[in-house]
Amino acid sequence: MAGTYVRALSLSHFRSHKRASMALDGRPVALFGPNGAGKTNILEAVSLLSPGRGLRRAAAEEMARRPEALGWKIKAELVTGGRFHELEMGAEAGQSRSLKIDGKPEPQLALAGLARIVWLIPAQDRLWIEGAEGRRRFLDRMTMSFFPDHGEAVLTHEKAMRERNRMLKDMVRDAMWYEAVEAQMSDAAARITRHRAEAVARLTAAQDGAETAFPVAALSLIEGDGSEGLVTADDFATAHMQSRPRDMAAGRSLIGPHRSDLGAVYAVKQTEARLCSTGEQKALLISLILANARALKAETGVAPLVLLDEVAAHLDAGRRAALFDEICALGGQAWMTGTGPELFAELGDRAQAFEITEADGYSAVREWENNQ
Missing domain, CATH: 1.20.1050.90 (RecF/RecN/SMC, N-terminal domain)
Incomplete structure (x- = not known):
């Protein structure tokens, strides 16, 4: 695949996710579930694989799961341009964010040489006005x-x-x-x-x-x-x-x-x-x-990661299909969120789908088969 993609992602005490893990194969990723279940939190974790403060521009202490506030950790296996890297980042309570790439401590700017990530989130909808x-x-x-x-x-x-x-x-x-x-x-x-x-x-x-x-x-x-x-x-x-x-x-x-x-x-x-x-x-x-x-x-020569939060809900079926076709034509991995699987029907088996649920204050991630 001529693109950047996450092969595996695990979260510990990150936002609403006490524990979560995902095994991925490079196809676009559709995350669906009710509002507040923790879909955007997963996109935020992926956005932190590039330099900066992520798509919410949040401080490290804001990302810790509440009420425990024990600190948080993200582990990711990243493939880009045919190269494989293990990334681990997190922050202990009251500490700044740390990063390890292939087991070695690195500054945040080191991520610039690994992953190019672009995103669109609902907060940007009012950009022009x-x-x-x-x-x-x-x-x-x-x-x-x-x-x-x-x-x-x-x-x-x-x-x-x-x-x-x-x-x-x-x-x-x-x-x-x-x-x-x-x-x-x-x-x-x-x-x-x-x-x-x-x-x-x-x-x-x-x-x-x-x-x-x-x-x-x-x-x-x-x-x-x-x-x-x-x-x-x-x-x-x-x-x-x-x-x-x-x-x-x-x-x-x-x-x-x-x-x-x-x-x-x-x-x-x-x-x-x-x-x-x-x-x-x-x-x-x-x-x-x-x-x-x-x-x-x-x-x-390498397609970037593309993160699109709640993008499908604003498009009719025809334009959703056109968007999905363009994403697949890029040949990289896109992460998209929506409230229900019907919003991603036009993707069919071209994508991996995961259902995100929330109960008793816990978010859960479950891979969902398109024929369910």
């Missing part, structure tokens, strides 16, 4: 799938900007105090800008070159006031220096990639995404996730 911060985060997640060091650049920029903002609020006027932190901030800003522009270009190419039942979104990067045309570290350094008086009056940095936004237009209708119907907005999001997966496969 809410503030720019959520769209930046959405874009940065897709960008990081192409450039694993993008996350480090974003963190570096945020840390340097916090230091600069502190000096601005303290009304520091000595230029020497600003030069070092602005140099660090400008270098990170140039990398972020370059990465985002390249990611948008790759997503656009992946949409334009695909036969898909989902609408194409014409994407654009919208820079904040004063950031237009800034590309290199020198560009940003000059802009930061010139903007100090204005930034000091505002008490914060007004120029940089932290002011950027992601623009999207429903191409066929020439309508901004924020003005589209709820269904059209969801279809545009699905289209971008699929484009992200296609672009990654075209670049690396």
Whole structure:
């Protein structure tokens, strides 16, 4: 299989799952069960096999099963590009998250070299009508799938900007105090800008070159006031220096990639995404996730893991079938959740199905045969 897939997954005291284990064969995975049974918790565990805080952006202590709060553990057997790895991560009570890859302790960033994972969750359904911060985060997640060091650049920029903002609020006027932190901030800003522009270009190419039942979104990067045309570290350094008086009056940095936004237009209708119907907005999001997966496969030769939480419930039978066909055509492993097995009927035996149940405060996972 020319894709990344989880061959085995086990959870211990993770969210609602006291104990859970799954044996997998690389096919798409359909998880169904009532709301609150723990389906999304399994997707969150899989999302933690990539760098970052997972699809819920939760702190380590939030993932521990309650009320015990004993700490949690995830074990996974991951196959990617024909290579096999054993991953183990977890956190003891009051401790930060730890990671072992093939038995050796590793930093979280080491996951970037193993698995590319893309996801879509219900919390993103309002992406086009809410503030720019959520769209930046959405874009940065897709960008990081192409450039694993993008996350480090974003963190570096945020840390340097916090230091600069502190000096601005303290009304520091000595230029020497600003030069070092602005140099660090400008270098990170140039990398972020370059990465985002390249990611948008790759997503656009992946949409334009695909036969898909989902609408194409014409994407654009919208820079904040004063950031237009800034590309290199020198560009940003000059802009930061010139903007100090204005930034000091505002008490914060007004120029940089932290002011950027992601623009999207429903191409066929020439309508901004924020003005589209709820269904059209969801279809545009699905289209971008699929484009992200296609672009990654075209670049690396390996299909990424795709996580789609409650995606089937928003689609009619025809579009569900089209989505499943595209997922299977990718040749990788997709994890999808829904309330009932009928939502995955169009997949047939192309997928493994698992029923997730909840009773007496415990979540249980049981493989379900499609002919049941």
